[in-house]
Amino acid sequence: MAALSANSVTSAKSDKSGNSAKQLLNQLAREEQRRFRLAVASGLLAGAFTWVQMGLFAWCVTALIVDSQPLRELSPLFALWLLILPLRGLLTYLQETLSQQASLAIRKRLRQRLLHHMIALGPVRLSGYHSASLSYQLVEQVEALDGYFAHFRVQLWLATLLPLGVFVITLRQDWLAALFLALAAPMIPLFMALVGMGAERLNRDQFAAVARLSGHFIDRVRSLTTLQLFGQTAQARESVWAASEGYRTRNMRTLRLAFLSSAVLEFFAAVAIAVVAIYIGFGLLGYIEYGPSDELTLFSGLFILLLAPEFFQPLRSLAQHYHDRAAALGAADSLVNLLAEPPPTTRTGHTPPVPEAPNTLIALQNARVSHPERGVVLGPVTLSLARGETVILTGASGSGKSTLLQLLAGFVDPGEGSRLVASDVRFAWMDQRPLLIQGTLAENLRLAAPKASDEALHQALAHADLSDLVSGLPHGVETSISERGVGLSGGQAQRLALARVFLSQAPLVLLDEPTASLDEHTERAVMQGLEALKREGRTLVIATHHPALKALADRHWHIEHGDLYSAQGQEVRDDPA
Template sequence: MRPVDPRLLTHARTTRAFLAGSVLLGAAGAVLVVVQAGLIAEIVVRAFQQHAYGLTGPLLWLAATAVGRAAVAWLTELTAHRSVARVKSTLRGRLLEHATALGPSYLAGRRTGELTALATRGIDALDDYFARYLPQLALAVVVPVVVLARILGADWESAAVIAATLPLIPLFMVLIGLATQARMDRQWEGLARLSHHFLDVVAGLPTLKVFGRAKAQARTIARVTDEYRRATLRTLRIAFISSFALELLATLSVALVAVSVGFRLVDGTLGLETGLLVLILAPEVHLPIRQVGALYHSSVEGLTAAGQIFEVLETPLPAAGTRPVPPLRGADITLTGVTVTHPGRTAPALDGVTLTLGPGTTTALTGPSGAGKSTLLAVLLGFTPPTAGSVRIGGTDLADLDPAEWRRQIAWVPQHPQLFAGTIADNVRLARPDATDQQVRAALAAAHATDFADPAAVLGEGGAGLSAGQRQRIALARALLADRPLVLLDEPTANLDGESEAAVVDAVRALGEGRTVLLVAHRPALLAVAGHRHHLPGPPLPPTAPAQHD
């Protein structure tokens, strides 16, 4: 893994200014270290060897140098934290925007928990990388060069010893880093698996409780959590061992310099001030590099997550058209031989469908489970491109139309509509934020939702507090308020009681006035609303082996 991922410079331009600032601050800090070491050596020699006690000037300079080093450290921390806040905000926004633009077909191939972990814990893990690792990396490049140059000017023999032993630390860092990266990859996979499994269990908790499977899933979560705990402890074990190895190498290097300086001080070939200067500066050469090795372990999780974030960001977006959408209220929507085969599968999910949706008509789409009804809706939404065949809007191929403009013409009500934490009015206004209170109430009345839906009532996340039928009617009110020329409905009366079904059917009938409606339906009450029907045959049954007789 590279110390600085160049993709950070592409996707977060703030990183460039931050790296430049870190190098400048590191150079200033290195100069202050050299000045401080020279002042300490001068004060000690003048006080204890020369017995000169007029040290007011050097002591004031020493205090000023200490204040300067503190100011440089403070500026480095301040720059790091402000930069990481901007970088995290930029990356999180781009990740969500790009993942949304990739569409449901891409998201269906990834685990929800994995993307959630990337957008939250993964991006937050960049804190240590930016706030500590990158500034220390700049110090590890600048400080050893400046300090070693000063030691070379004072005592070339000590500089030669340090230069010979210094490369051992990066060498061991690379070897340890390779082992750490492999462990961290497994740890991150465990975290993503735990996050995904936990989200699935929480989403399906009511069903699990009904069938008495909640405790079994709790045991599964406990097992995955324990695996993640063990992976984390293995990573920490390597981190502690690596810190010991780096400290040992640095200590041996400084000890060799100290022995050499001590012998030359005894035989008088080296002055006391020079010896003190070398002994004070020798640990400063190794310190930044040792700190890089120690901080690498705290930042490697962020680097691992960043690599997966960049994989998502670098996934090419599906080809999109640019032509304007023709007026849908007077245009036919024609599907001709539309076939969809998902990647990695041989059997088509949708096979040769030919269908025409006339303007202002309501068409019911029927067929057994697996016939491709939801896939056909995804094709019309522009999320799933046909493998073969075409979809034409008034003579224009759907692939040539601007997808954003096309979707602005569609009101989409899925089988399980998504409601958000907020008032009922906020949920209904989702497609038309500028709608008035009177328009919201009219939409709720048309959806037969006024008996339970006070526009000012506050809902929980996912519409908590409402039944399935009530959530459907809120979603239909949202579609009525949007007033789009094309309405797509996916099983709007599934799993509803008779009273809720009747209310939803009336709302669907209201939606069909002056709009083109395509609805997936099985229930007779909903089929009665449609003026046209189109049946999709189910997938062919797999061939069975002929019976064998003795």
């Protein structure tokens, strides 16, 4: 019961966001309207050429059989037909490539938009998401829209317009035959709904089941070390098999029904063709004594018969692409949710005010950071930081240390308060998980200063106590650290980040727990590095637990439950400094 009600809740929710997913898809499509229109036009024209071919075929047969014309006299007809063939090929090629171009352009634009939005959200808001799931949205879910734009959208128009064309032509030949098709016509929305429901349900069920099954498999693979250690790999293998087979039997039950919907479409198509064929045959024999059948000729009979499959073909193609629509809606749904999250106001084209005192690098006035679920997490805080100062920031984990650093960096909003920054202050940032990009050591260093000379790189490495390591490498700074820092230990990565700080020359350095989880050797190296930075005259704010770092500090801030105190126990917001 619980599962049932939960299900209905999610479906109600997905109905609502399903609308905005559709809106997103339509909005994206509008940007490529021209290409889509051209693609539909090409598809229609290609369809029309198919009809012409059918007409030529019926004409030739009639000319041969009824009018007993010699084949040679028909060669102009054959020549015309030959001419049409490449034209029709060109048109289908155009239809496909135009909608593919549209799809490529849409995906590129959407990816830019998402990336822009993610950057606007900033590192703090993004930390609420798993980076793997964000990159999944940016890569896979954008790709998942391909089928919808490259196939479905154009095919939907063709499936509406081409059958209409066939109907009109048939009507001119024989209204009763057209009536047979027309009788199938009201069934068409029904087919579409059936196929759609089948495909959508299939897609949903399939997706959930596949996710569960992959989950089981991945779970076992992730635990393989433990399974090996307990000698349980053979049993786990059995369980992978059992889960797969269980999934198969359950899934086949769903498929039996889901395939039925497209079988209905096939059935009507086949029966309509058969009925038309038999009607025409009997009509030509003169067995049917009512209606227009006595006007039927071999030409019109053959022509109608040849056109009848073309009445259903666009629909069958559409049915094949229906899963593209479901996949796109699913992806769009998740993207809409991400795009709906408003970025912090300070991060969208806002220049912070400049503090009055010339020696002040950065200042906060009544700044407050609140979190939708946890309420106010920091502040109100008023402080100012002078050039060249070194400040140690302490506090229990979760007290708001990192939030204060993020506030100083401008990653979060100061609420009703304000953040004042001396003009063109650049800052360096280092936290416990330094960024390592795929590429060489040099490329990783130059993130901080793209134009730094090799000499500057080596100097920075020396400051971070990495010279020995790098000089021991055959390719030196050109050694590549591929696959997310494979080859570097945690401590080495931390020191690389420190080298970047040195290289950056940024006057303000914000450090979040720079020595956490390092061994004593690395810890010492990092501490010496920080001292060197201080000597260079840089302004340092260091959030840390580490007692030894206090010796460096000119000032000491302490945070308790989001309130800031100076080391003397006086609240900083009352501090005139």
